[in-house]
Amino acid sequence: MRTLFYKNRPQLIGFAGVGGKAEGESPAASDFDITVTDDMWGEKSFELAERKMFLTAVYKALSNASLSQKDITLLLGGDLLNQIISASFAARELSCAFLGLYGACSTMAESLLLAGALVNAGYVGQVAAATSSHFATAERQFRMPLELGTPKTPTAQLTATAAGCAIVREHKAEDRPALTCATMGRVIDYGITDASNMGAAMMPAALETLVTHLEETKRPESYYDLIVTGDLGTFGASLMQEEGRRHGLTFKNYTDCGAELYKGRPEIYCGASGCGCSALMLCGYYLKRMMAGEIGKLLFIATGALMSPTSTLQGESIPAVAHAVAIERGV
Amino acid sequence: MRTLFYKNRPQLIGFAGVGGKAEGESPAASDFDITVTDDMWGEKSFELAERKMFLTAVYKALSNASLSQKDITLLLGGDLLNQIISASFAARELSCAFLGLYGACSTMAESLLLAGALVNAGYVGQVAAATSSHFATAERQFRMPLELGTPKTPTAQLTATAAGCAIVREHKAEDRPALTCATMGRVIDYGITDASNMGAAMMPAALETLVTHLEETKRPESYYDLIVTGDLGTFGASLMQEEGRRHGLTFKNYTDCGAELYKGRPEIYCGASGCGCSALMLCGYYLKRMMAGEIGKLLFIATGALMSPTSTLQGESIPAVAHAVAIERGV
Numbered sequence: 310m311r312t313l314f315y316k317n318r319p320q321l322i323g324f325a326g327v328g329g330k331a332e333g334e335s336p337a338a339s340d341f342d343i344t345v346t347d348d349m350w351g352e353k354s355f356e357l358a359e360r361k362m363f364l365t366a367v368y369k370a371l372s373n374a375s376l377s378q379k380d381i382t383l384l385l386g387g388d389l390l391n392q393i394i395s396a397s398f399a400a401r402e403l404s405c406a407f408l409g410l411y412g413a414c415s416t417m418a419e420s421l422l423l424a425g426a427l428v429n430a431g432y433v434g435q436v437a438a439a440t441s442s443h444f445a446t447a448e449r450q451f452r453m454p455l456e457l458g459t460p461k462t463p464t465a466q467l468t469a470t471a472a473g474c475a476i477v478r479e480h481k482a483e484d485r486p487a488l489t490c491a492t493m494g495r496v497i498d499y500g501i502t503d504a505s506n507m508g509a510a511m512m513p514a515a516l517e518t519l520v521t522h523l524e525e526t527k528r529p530e531s532y533y534d535l536i537v538t539g540d541l542g543t544f545g546a547s548l549m550q551e552e553g554r555r556h557g558l559t560f561k562n563y564t565d566c567g568a569e570l571y572k573g574r575p576e577i578y579c580g581a582s583g584c585g586c587s588a589l590m591l592c593g594y595y596l597k598r599m600m601a602g603e604i605g606k607l608l609f610i611a612t613g614a615l616m617s618p619t620s621t622l623q624g625e626s627i628p629a630v631a632h633a634v635a636i637e638r639g640v
Numbered sequence: 641m642r643t644l645f646y647k648n649r650p651q652l653i654g655f656a657g658v659g660g661k662a663e664g665e666s667p668a669a670s671d672f673d674i675t676v677t678d679d680m681w682g683e684k685s686f687e688l689a690e691r692k693m694f695l696t697a698v699y700k701a702l703s704n705a706s707l708s709q710k711d712i713t714l715l716l717g718g719d720l721l722n723q724i725i726s727a728s729f730a731a732r733e734l735s736c737a738f739l740g741l742y743g744a745c746s747t748m749a750e751s752l753l754l755a756g757a758l759v760n761a762g763y764v765g766q767v768a769a770a771t772s773s774h775f776a777t778a779e780r781q782f783r784m785p786l787e788l789g790t791p792k793t794p795t796a797q798l799t800a801t802a803a804g805c806a807i808v809r810e811h812k813a814e815d816r817p818a819l820t821c822a823t824m825g826r827v828i829d830y831g832i833t834d835a836s837n838m839g840a841a842m843m844p845a846a847l848e849t850l851v852t853h854l855e856e857t858k859r860p861e862s863y864y865d866l867i868v869t870g871d872l873g874t875f876g877a878s879l880m881q882e883e884g885r886r887h888g889l890t891f892k893n894y895t896d897c898g899a900e901l902y903k904g905r906p907e908i909y910c911g912a913s914g915c916g917c918s919a920l921m922l923c924g925y926y927l928k929r930m931m932a933g934e935i936g937k938l939l940f941i942a943t944g945a946l947m948s949p950t951s952t953l954q955g956e957s958i959p960a961v962a963h964a965v966a967i968e969r970g971v
Contacts, residue, residue: 311713311737313763354954382642383824391722392948393742397827401959406642406824408750409946409961411724411742419739423754430761432644450950493714493737496728615740617723619781623685628732630740 311493312525313422315429318480318487318640322435323374326593327366328585329444329470331577335570341593342369348445348470356394359443359472362585363388363399366472367439370592374476376435381405381476383427385420386439388584389413389468390450395441405437413613414511414540415494416440417473417588418632421609424477425488425634434479441472442583451504451618464506466542466567466582473588475596484639486599486607491634492522496615498628504616507582508545508567510627511612515541516553518610518631526635530558534604537595539587539611539631540567542579566590587611599638607636642824643856644753646760649811649818649971653766654705657924658697659916660775660801662908666901672924673700679776679801687725690774690803693916694719694730697803698770701923705807707766712736712807714758716751717770719915720744720799721781726772736768744944745842745871746825747771748804748919749963752940755808756819756965765810772803773914782835782949795837797873797898797913804919806927815970817930817938822965823853827946829959835947838913839876839898841958842943846872847884849941849962857966861889865935868926870918870942870962871898873910897921918942930969938967 325342328335333344343365352358363386371378384403387410388395400407412419420438427433445455447468453459480487497517501510515538523530530536541549546565553560570581570590591609598604612631621627656673659666664675674696683689694717702709715734718741719726731738743750751769758764776786778799784790792798811818828848832841846869854861861867872880877896884891901912901921922940929935943962952958 310764313758356950356954387742389723390948391950392720392744392946394946394948394951397946397959397961398951398956400827400961401829403827405826407827407961408754408824408963409742411718411740413723423739426758426761426763427644430757430763432757432761433641493739495736496731496734496738498732615723615725615728617721617725619687619722620725620729623687625729628728630728630731630738632739 310525311521312490313426314490315425315488317429318489319425319428319477320480320485320487321475321596322478322485323370323476324592324596325366325369325373326473326589327362328589332469332471336572337594340597355443355445359395359441359446360398362472363395363441364402366474367437370474370476378403381435381437382433383436385424385436387411387416388441389447412630413615414582414584415611415613415630415632416584417591418609418611418634421634422491422632425491428477428479436477437474438477439474440584440588442468442585444468444470447583461578462505463578464544465578466507466580467577468583469570469581469586471585471589473592475592486596486636486638487640489635489637489640490526492518494518494630494632496628496630498626500626502626504621507614508542508579509548510614511629512541512545512548514629514631515610515612516549518633520556522633533606533608534562536563536608538565540582541565541612542567544579605638609634609636641856642852643821644757645821646756646819648760649820650756650759650808651811651816651818652806652927653809653816654701654807655923655927656697656700656704656805657920658693658803659920663800663802667903668925671928686774686776690726690772690777691729693803694726694772695733697805698768701805701807709734712766712768713764714767716755718742718747719772720778743961744946745913745915746942746944746961746963747915748922749940749942749965752965753822753963756822759808759810767808768805769808770805771915771919773799773916775799775801778914792909793836794909795875796909797838797911798908799914800901800912800917802916802920804923806923817927817967817969818971820966820968820971821857823849825849825961825963827959827961829957831957833957835952838945839873839910840879841945842960843872843876843879845960845962846941846943847880849964851887853964864937864939865893867894867939869896871913872896872943873898875910936969940965940967
């Protein structure tokens with residue numbers, strides 16, 4: 310059984326999303342807590358700007374929960390950078406414990422899954438789950454220096470400049486979105502070698518996790534008001550639906566954070582990617598739509614492509630993983 | 641409270657350590673499960689050799705527990721490489737779930753801590769916790785190409801070519817080493833900027849975690865037959881004792897995996913480092929000494945330096961983290 314059940318329904322009591330310039334033009338942006346017009350955000354390097362976004366998301370989620378950083382026991386999180394320096398250096402500013410995670414763009418789900426597990430079992434009281442990505446730090450690490458102006462291919466996505474954080478706490482009488490269960494993903498690799506086609510590389514993992522989640526929880530697809538994948542992008546999301554129909558899925562209430570974040574902007578090709586994409590859309594948008602009563606039961610499946618530039622140069626294909634977290638209100 | 645208590649005492653039912661050539665010459669080597677005489681181990685890249693070590697440690701730990709890979713629900717682990725490709729690509733070969741971690745050289749303790757938490761709470765049955773490092777993959781990523789033959793400085797350590805894995809299972813009547821509690825570390829940075837002085841960079845985190853662990857568990861230092869840090873090396877371990885004495889600690893039963901692995905080889909300067917160092921010493925040596933009845937209560941504090949080459953180039957100092965796991969037999 311790859312599904313963890315949270316009988317004590319830990320709650321998301323504060324959440325915040327921080328976005329960059331392109332993210333500030335999203336149809337969802339009016340819900341975001343903070344958007345900046347300069348992706349450097351006054352810092353002297355892209356990496357420092359990303360770290361500031363990570364830390365700002367944590368502080369803002371805390372303040373949205375009327376808490377300060379001294380009220381949390383633990384930060385669970387990571388990012389895309391080598392040795393997850395955004396998360397690690399952000400953690401240096403906090404007095405709580407830190408468990409670093411790497412699940413590529415699945416990190417928001419991985420951190421929520423572990424936060425839910427630790428809080429549900431009573432190990433810790435209040436925990437922050439957070440992640441970030443930045444177009445400029447990711448692009449120069451994973452692909453080409455920005456200065457080269459390398460053209461993109463049609464299946465390419467753009468790494469979101471964004472961060473998101475959610476504060477998980479034991480269940481109390483307040484009506485807040487609660488974590489009810491989560492399904493851990495396994496690593497799946499269908500042999501895709503094109504690092505500009507992340508949607509195709511990650512789709513099999515997302516679908517396998519969704520199918521496993523529905524089987525193990527005995528929930529029909531229609532149980533959820535919304536099933537949202539992390540950053541398959543428009544191409545990956547269409548593959549997901551095509552392939553998923555063979556498993557009897559209908560995708561009536563399905564979308565993808567990567568397809569939604571830059572919706573209406575075909576010049577960004579297949580949409581957004583990066584840890585920050587699904588973190589921003591979940592913590593900055595969907596959870597707020599839940600609080601507004603528009604979504605009651607949400608299944609969040611963040612997807613991660615686990616390659617590195619070294620593995621790509623050495624001719625490896627792209628393994629992927631996807632973790633699913635069920636978030637429900639009124640339970 | 642940063643300590644998690646495992647009342648159900650999950651057990652370590654199988655464990656294995658795999659080492660390279662230098663590790664095979666260790667005074668502890670006769671306990672190691674596998675040592676290879678060629679650090680390439682028949683592979684065509686150092687990265688593939690490290691992945692093979694990681695996976696071999698998992699398989700060997702499983703076979704030492706009379707289990708096959710289908711018997712585990714989850715692999716928890718990571719490594720030092722960018723995007724933890726040793727762990728991720730190893731996980732691709734397994735049918736279980738995968739939660740990727742990054743805690744630098746603290747990863748063996750981080751994975752055991754989370755494995756203990758998940759098994760203790762009954763979320764999962766049998767879990768593998770594993771990590772690896774390889775001198776040649778780490779050196780060319782973190783420092784200089786091997787071909788340069790760059791001389792080392794006196795406080796330098798050598799990244800161990802090694803992997804370790806432990807299988808954690810719910811408590812049964814068998815007499816096995818059990819996880820009784822664990823203390824999560826916080827990120828601490830005393831401003832060390834010399835990437836060849838990891839011992840000094842990591843010592844404050846190790847000491848803070850040790851002091852916090854003893855306080856929160858109300859255990860005296862003498863409770864443990866052995867307190868072993870991960871890879872402070874000989875210089876870091878001596879700093880640990882010097883500084884710790886100011887906190888009233890005696891260090892009567894203290895050593896460091898990095899100091900022990902290459903003991904008697906002053907040409908390796910301050911000893912071993914890397915995720916694989918403490919993983920090999922714990923899973924390939926100390927747990928076997930526990931089974932032999934020589935150690936009853938062990939506190940394992942793996943230490944991680946959380947910098948990246950990018951953070952170092954950008955002038956950052958080195959933040960560190962250390963997690964402590966208490967392992968006891970006959971409980």
